[in-house]
Amino acid sequence: MEDVDRYRCRHIYLKQSNNPALQAKAACAALANLDGILLAAPHSEHCVHIVYSLDQLTIEIVIELLGELNFEMDNTFLRSLRNTIYTFLEENARDNLHIENTEGQQDNAENHEIPHQDNDQYWEDYH
Numbered sequence: 001m002e003d004v005d006r007y008r009c010r011h012i013y014l015k016q017s018n019n020p021a022l023q024a025k026a027a028c029a030a031l032a033n034l035d036g037i038l039l040a041a042p043h044s045e046h047c048v049h050i051v052y053s054l055d056q057l058t059i060e061i062v063i064e065l066l067g068e069l070n071f072e073m074d075n076t077f078l079r080s081l082r083n084t085i086y087t088f089l090e091e092n093a094r095d096n097l098h099i100e101n102t103e104g105q106q107d108n109a110e111n112h113e114i115p116h117q118d119n120d121q122y123w124e125d126y127h
Contacts, residue, residue, distance in 0.1 A: 006097060007038065010059055010086065012048045013079055015072035024048045027071050031062070046074070054094055059086045 014027060024042035031040040031048070036056030043049040050062065063073060063083065073079075 005093070006054050007051060008054060008059070008086075008090065009049070009051045011043055012050060012059075012063065012066065013074035014046045014048065014066075015074050016046050017072070022071055027066055027069075030066070030069050030071075034065070037062075054090060054097065055099055058090045058094070059083060060090075 012027070014022065014024060017023060020026065023045050024047055027048045028040040028042055031037050031050060034040075034057075036053045037050060038053065039049070039051040041049050052062065060083075067073065
């Protein structure tokens with residue numbers, strides 16, 4: 001894979017707030033000096049545009065970090081679903097790039113073999 005495959009460009013949507021300390025500019029300032037963030041820029045008052053390296057970060061880590069800094073995420077159904085899909089895709093990409101899990105968890109799928117059933121046995125059980 002090329003080096004470009006190691007980077008992700010995402011939008012993070014914050015819950016709407018009139019408090020400037022909880023808007024996109026403040027979130028960008030909080031993310032700007034974080035290792036692995038190449039770009040953190042406000043897309044709108046409540047949306048942060050980030051580019052980050054999968055070697056060091058995932059969307060899940062960035063969202064958790066913002067949550068710890070008291071930024072509330074827009075957790076509408078579609079945005080939550082999108083973030084879940086991004087997390088799944090990034091986990092697969094990190095596995096394919098052979099990047100260690102940043103949370104120190106081991107992938108149990110490598111340690112266990114998936115049981116397979118013989119096709120003839122399937123048809124015998126089916127009848």
